[in-house]
Amino acid sequence: MKVHPDSLDRYTESHRLPNDYIEYYQANGFVKVPGIVPRVDALRIGERCRAISDEARRTGTAQGGGMQVFTQVVNTWRADEAVREAVFHPNITAVAKQLAGGALRLWHDHILVKEPRNEAATEWHQDQPYWPHANSTRPISCWLALVDVPADRGSMSFIPGVQHRDDIPRQTLTDKRSLFSLAPDLEYLPKVTLPLKAGDCTFHHGRTPHMANANATDDPRVALAIIYIDTVTTYTGADHVVTDGLDLNEGELIAGDLFPEV
């Protein structure tokens, strides 16, 4: 895959992402984009995310996932300027729209910290089965590295070319066998592991199966995942931490100030 070290200007609205990235994403359901945010900014945002995650651990307000797998804090963009900077970063939103091929809105962000030597992978799963979404054909997640993430610090892996699979029931991300028990044909497909430097990111489609290694190092793995969805996505009525309590009706458009267009 090509690397563009002078990437910053290339990724804004006026500088179209090179076609090979778009073609790679469309064929495989994920792509790595180096240097989407300057390293110095990524490290600064990472320090803030680490502090938010530590506070959530201390106060017991982190969400799901299993504390050993990761500490997860959802939707801090609403309160935190550094997270907001990443969520609406013009490079990230421009690339997300070019890869997805159309208008997007924010679904949610989540800070994902794997503590040093956590000894727990995030096991193979697709994201979309977790979401209360209908009319959603091109959801896309940006997974932004806020520290250097070599393979053994919890880097992400993907199964290429199966983003069309909408027939697999929700998988359990703490169960190593869950995805392959539900879809045995995926077991022998190639897997692609993508170590990232701070400021690099991957984008993946909401149905692309992915996992993240355990963190075997002495430093925390700090990432911010930002999920964007089609602007026509509607609510199914299923439970989800982001929509619970919002009084949405089944079939209603997911829209408004909490889900801004990007």
Ligand SMILES: O=C(O)CCC(=O)C(=O)O
């Ligand atoms: O960072 C992780 O451990 C997993 C992230 C993930 O599954 C996602 O961003 O969809």
